Amino acid sequence: MFLKDKSHGLYGRGSRRSRESGVGNPGGEHVENFTFFNPTKIEFGLGKEQTIGRHLSEHGVKKVLLCYGSERIKREGLFDVVARSLAEKGVAWVELGGIVSNPVISKVREAVSLGRAHQVDAILSVGGGSVLDSAKAIAAGLRYDGDVWDLFVGKAGIESALPLFAILTLAATGSEMNAAAVVTNEETREKFFIMSPALFPVASIVNPTLMRSVSREYLVYSASDVIAHLIEGYFTAAEHPKLQSRLVEALINTVIETTEALLVDPEDDDARGQFAWAATLALNGLTSAGVSGSSWPNHAIEHAISALFNVPHGAGLSVVMPAWMKWSLSRNPAQFKRFAATVFGVDTAEQGVAALEAWFDKIGTPTRLSQLGLGETQIPAIVENALGNVGAFGIADVYTRETIADILTNAL
């Protein structure tokens, strides 16, 4: 993952230039200093989940906390495969199921207690991004003496974490190959992130055929999430070199093409595989390396919506993105025009944004607050919550109460 020199982050702080304008430097092109380091081993493909016991035992793990979400992994047989692989290598485990979408800190706390009681020496996530992000928080929490939420609010830094392993069952968040995690505090309605080199998974297994049973809804939300990861830096960077723009466009075009293929045929494993690998590459540091002054306004705003109303993150993002783009396209017209041409083959910046919105409509992910059951009445609450996020993303000076309200109004 790309670790910025100063911010150690995917979620880079806005540079002076991007802070001033809110979005990128039109036409700017300059490769910024960076450190690229991503030690996660990816095991990609059919049957790779059978190697999990070997990965753990090679790492010296004796007892693992096995985290998962619903009981689906038991019904569908994946749990048995994992259990057999662990048993074969003499790795003991403690189970923790029931992790939900938009994962919550209370569950993380429960898991930290359980892991401490059983003296586990590693964490294994079997599930999608919500399970994996929870697992990262658990891994850090087990090496921290205080309350794990302290790590999210900056009361304490993450010095170390238990070694973390993952078997992915849904491709979207990129968490399998990065060092970040997002969790919601359901009491305070804060959806915050942590990030530390200690949170890179040691090994992540990505078997696209395990994702066949992902619902049509979650497939299109995932497409929205991956596109969001790609466009944040692309449009907000103070400088966006053409090399990095081309990589982003390669990934967005792949997501669009493979999503359409999967909507026609959910058994198309080749499309599923390309979708999954694009999702990993979209947030593993590849596209952000060398990009300066980018920021994460769409996430800062969406996290408010899902923290308050528990909507799927990808559904929230497909509402926020077109609204944010309409607000920002006049601030970086060259890059929006480039996007229009390279992704949708249309001429103007406005047409490009309209084409993305139309594509979201076509695949069936929401583009209006009303589709989330929200409206003008809820905007003030979303704005207030989002104001609690923009500081952490380093964009509080541009994303004021008025700006966020303007953007959300575009989504009515």
Next chain:
Amino acid sequence: MFLKDKSHGLYGRGSRRSRESGVGNPGGEHVENFTFFNPTKIEFGLGKEQTIGRHLSEHGVKKVLLCYGSERIKREGLFDVVARSLAEKGVAWVELGGIVSNPVISKVREAVSLGRAHQVDAILSVGGGSVLDSAKAIAAGLRYDGDVWDLFVGKAGIESALPLFAILTLAATGSEMNAAAVVTNEETREKFFIMSPALFPVASIVNPTLMRSVSREYLVYSASDVIAHLIEGYFTAAEHPKLQSRLVEALINTVIETTEALLVDPEDDDARGQFAWAATLALNGLTSAGVSGSSWPNHAIEHAISALFNVPHGAGLSVVMPAWMKWSLSRNPAQFKRFAATVFGVDTAEQGVAALEAWFDKIGTPTRLSQLGLGETQIPAIVENALGNVGAFGIADVYTRETIADILTNAL
């Protein structure tokens, strides 16, 4: 770096299908199982060479073998910067200069003796791909009791190597972020490669401004080398998923654009930076992950030319590539047509190959054997030498004496 399950290699063995046809499976698209693992830390940008002492000391290095090529790094001040950084962190060093282009095994042997005598505990390469590939061989040789050439001919495997660090002064080979190295045995005229996860550099410093003094000639040879790394898999794969094709095209288009910019203005650091990062990404496993049955025929043939006649590797490649393409385009017309459209905006496979050859001519890297001072007379010797390479690349069944001669005849 992408480590194939079976071959541990960038230089994947040909699959049955590619072995049968010699090139790819027209229209095939299938994401293959793979393991992606690349633990090298890249420090990219201005002034990063000043961090070298810190990287070594953080890794516990006490005494390093500092390898370099010509005395240019002393004249231009880089050596002093490195020495100061090492001294500040209390890291001692032993110098070994005089490593040449198309690096030779006798020099590697000399370095292994020197390193053993001084009991160094790490290797530092300051230079381009030749110095770095030598450094990899030295690092492995210092952990092997026999003659280091044994590792190149498969007499022994590479179990471990001394930790390796690099400061890059020329972007081309991608060696700074992969686990392979190529060295010539000048007695036997064999140019062979080694590859092992033990050979990943721990950290590589890529400061594009250190490359400003690269000559015009070596710039265009480097462009040829990077393009060669990208097209081998692109055209030879049994299956080449569109995602990976798009990544390759993003990188080739960047190389073309930035090479042209640098020929106009060698001080264009932004172009230099994008060129350098494209060179790294071209051979760090990114583009080969998920690609099945690819092979390295252009390298197998070119290594024969530079082993025999000591021509610059990139110059040899720009001669071999168009000749090989003319031979192979009828075997994978869809991918050649795609290349023509996405890289040169022309319609047919033949036009695409002609456009690449014309571009090589335009930037001034050779496209004919005669420009290397070679002709029909030398073809038999090149063929015989190349036959010694094709086995290691897993393509001996297709690349017979007759085939290689046919390809070389295209370069007359």
